[in-house]
Structure formats: C-alpha cells, structure tokens
Amino acid sequence: MCKHQSPKVGLALGSGSARGGAHFGVIRALNEAGIRVDYVAGTSVGALVGAAYAAGTIDKLECFIQELEWRQMVTFLDVAFPSSGLIDGRKVSRFIDEFLGQQSFDDLSCPLSVVATDLNGGFEVVIQGGDLAKAVRASISIPGIFRPVKRDAAILVDGGLVNPVPVTAVRAMGADVVIAVDLSRELAPIEETGEASRTEDAEPEESEGISFVPEGLRNATRPLIEKLAALEASGLSRIKSLRQKESVPNIAEVLLMSLAVMENQVKEMQFRADPPDVLIRPRVGHVSFLEFHRAKELIDLGYEEARSTLARWLEEGGNRRPGGILP
Numbered sequence: 001m002c003k004h005q006s007p008k009v010g011l012a013l014g015s016g017s018a019r020g021g022a023h024f025g026v027i028r029a030l031n032e033a034g035i036r037v038d039y040v041a042g043t044s045v046g047a048l049v050g051a052a053y054a055a056g057t058i059d060k061l062e063c064f065i066q067e068l069e070w071r072q073m074v075t076f077l078d079v080a081f082p083s084s085g086l087i088d089g090r091k092v093s094r095f096i097d098e099f100l101g102q103q104s105f106d107d108l109s110c111p112l113s114v115v116a117t118d119l120n121g122g123f124e125v126v127i128q129g130g131d132l133a134k135a136v137r138a139s140i141s142i143p144g145i146f147r148p149v150k151r152d153a154a155i156l157v158d159g160g161l162v163n164p165v166p167v168t169a170v171r172a173m174g175a176d177v178v179i180a181v182d183l184s185r186e187l188a189p190i191e192e193t194g195e196a197s198r199t200e201d202a203e204p205e206e207s208e209g210i211s212f213v214p215e216g217l218r219n220a221t222r223p224l225i226e227k228l229a230a231l232e233a234s235g236l237s238r239i240k241s242l243r244q245k246e247s248v249p250n251i252a253e254v255l256l257m258s259l260a261v262m263e264n265q266v267k268e269m270q271f272r273a274d275p276p277d278v279l280i281r282p283r284v285g286h287v288s289f290l291e292f293h294r295a296k297e298l299i300d301l302g303y304e305e306a307r308s309t310l311a312r313w314l315e316e317g318g319n320r321r322p323g324g325i326l327p
Helices: 015-030 045-055 056-068 070-073 090-099 132-141 167-172 215-220 224-233 234-242 249-272 292-315
Strands: 009-013 039-043 085-089 112-118 123-127 144-146 150-151 153-157 176-183 279-281
Touching: 009 015, 009 045, 009 167, 015 045, 015 132, 015 176, 015 292, 039 045, 045 056, 045 090, 045 132, 045 153, 056 090, 056 292, 085 090, 090 132, 112 132, 112 144, 112 167, 123 132, 132 150, 132 153, 167 249, 176 234
Parallel strands: 009 039, 009 176, 039 112, 085 144, 176 279
Antiparallel strands: 112 123, 112 153, 150 153
C-alpha cells in the first residue's frame, strides 16, 4: 500500500458524515484496479477514512462500521452543557485513537493531510504532523454539534467549511494525478424514507422530527434535546407546537444540511479552479447524512461507482483530466 510510483497518485476523500461509508468501497475498487496511492488528503469523515488507510487499519474500521448499531452510537455521545458544542467529543477521540492504533503522522505508510478550519479568521488548516487522532477529531468537528479542537492558537472545526473535497491539499503534497471522491453533491430529501407514511389527521409523537431520521437516532439524541429543554423550556414548547403542524428538521439535521449546502457551493468553485483528474461521485443522494446504519449499502455504492469510473479512465489511458470522466 502507498508505494511510490510515477506518476504519483493522490487520493482526496471528501466530507459527508454517514455517507463516508462509500469511501471504503472506492478504496476497494482502487486496490482491485491495481492503482497504488502515494498521497492521501481527507476532510471530515474523509479524514477519518484516509487516516485509517494510511495507518493500515482500514479493514478493521470497515468491519466495525458495517456492524454499527444505534445502541453503539449512543455510547459516543458524551453530551456537554451547550457552550461551543453539544457533544464534548472525548469518547469520539478515544474511538479514533483506538482505530488508528495510536499512531502518529510519522508512523503512517504514506503521507497524509488532514483538513480543518480555523475559526480565528476562517482559514484552511492542513495538518500533516502532530497528534493524528486529534487532527482527525478536529476535521470532523461539525460546528455547533462537536466542541472545537484547540491546536496552538487555532480553534479548529470541520474542514468541509473551506475545502470539502481536498483536491488542492493532495496536489500540494506532490500528486501528479488526483482521484477525488465527492459524497455531498446531492442533498438528502426532506421526506419520508423507510418509515410508514402518516395520514394528515394522525397525531405526531411529541419527539418526532423530520421523518427521514431513524427512530434509533432520535432516541440517541434525546439527551441533547433534554439539555436544550433545561435551557429554554418555552422555546422548545414553541418548536413542539410547530412540529404538530408540519415536519421540521431537528438541530442536528439543520446544522448538517446547512453545512452541506454551503460545502456544495465552495466545492463547485474549487473544482472549476482546480478540477481533479478523476472524480468519483457515488450515487448516495437518497441516504441521509445521519444514517450510519446503512454502511454496507454505502460501501457497495462507492465500490460500483468507483469501478465504473476507473474503468472508463483506464480505457482512455489514465491520462490527466480525461474527457468524459468529470461529470
């Protein structure tokens, strides 16, 4: 894995929360096609998968996420008193450290860049050294949900704010050919998917939010709602009243979907300025950013899309920016 070759190949893994399962399928397709990666850059969930790939622990992480259930998700939610984030993130940090084998950047089998955003000025921060787990934890810190990570004078949050698919980061590392994976081109629809439809006259449950969110996640995030209720009972009552009239997103959904809308705008501008040589866009638009239990499906979707895209690219000789590859 990650042996140097000419031309050098860089892999840019984009953000996408639960959709990050598709990254595992893409990497499987790359291995089957005999494409060796020299450099990896990742943003948000792409940083986690990229770090596991460079650390040689990706198979372990893939097996874990395929068996992930909502009860396990609850164990990662160390709810904090809402200040800079609803979730403290220490449990997530321990999880990341465990699956990366407590390795540092220097221990990795190939160079890795982890992209985060510094709130002090809104600058992109490309991390290539120091504590690996802390770097990944910074890159996945969704604003408002996870507490930011302090690194020297920087206050770091999700890298998707400034570089959702880090083509520029991996090209700056020395990649001649950049293969990029974009998971956020399509937003999940705000509609019922997988749950029984409700008649107009049916009385909604008190805790009901937007219908595409699985019941398990609603239960898992109940402590967050209770924290908010303690802070502003009257405001929460108003929200509940609104929910009796129409289905509306909860706070986590609003933040994730708003971030995705912004990331799409940033990403498209970056692609026009510096397009990847191969762009893989798995068809995951029907999967919510919070549906972590659909990992097996997402892995398959990533694999199929990567296999077909890479086959077209290789048929054309594997040249840079081949015609027909970029949608």
